[in-house]
Amino acid sequence: MSKTKYVTHLCPSCGREAKMEIVGTMDGDGHKVWYRCTRCHHSSMFDSAVPKKQDTVLKLIKDECISYSPEKIYTVGQSIYHTDWDDMGRVTAKEKTSNGGFAIVVAFEKSGARRLIENLQAEA
Ligand SMILES: [Zn+2]
Known part of the structure; x- marks a missing residue:
């Protein structure tokens, strides 16, 4: 029963x-x-199925990413796409390199935090 x-x-x-x-x-x-x-x-x-919890991590959308190129200038918070690594990331910081150049710190989805050159000046 x-x-x-x-x-x-x-x-x-x-x-x-x-x-x-x-x-x-x-x-x-x-x-x-x-x-x-x-x-x-x-x-x-x-x-009664519980709706799936939204992913709290903001997913990067490839179409909204700017492809990375050392000559470009980036801003913190920008999403970039590295074509060679096939990886997307978000700019977390900007730095000055020891030789007076510019660099960005990018948190990549696959590769983790990486430092990339930005604003690369063509050699005179
Ligand atoms: Zn009723």
Whole structure:
């Protein structure tokens, strides 16, 4: 003998919070459950599947990335794409190199934090 389970749920038929009797689940999908309202006796199906949590990490979109080239100048927060590494990253800092050049620190998705030359001046 299985006990009849009841839940309180908003009934789509009578539009009220009602005591619903669990009638059964959909075959092969435990998330979809049939309930029968004890008020109006209408059966309704509810999907109890918890919506997937949004990825908190901001995903980089390749189309929005600027392809990396040493001659370009970048700003912190910019998304860049390194064609040779096939890797996307975000500029986290700007630095001056020891020889007076410019560099950016990029947090790459695959390669991790990397230092890249920017604003490269053509040799005179
Ligand atoms: Zn109802």
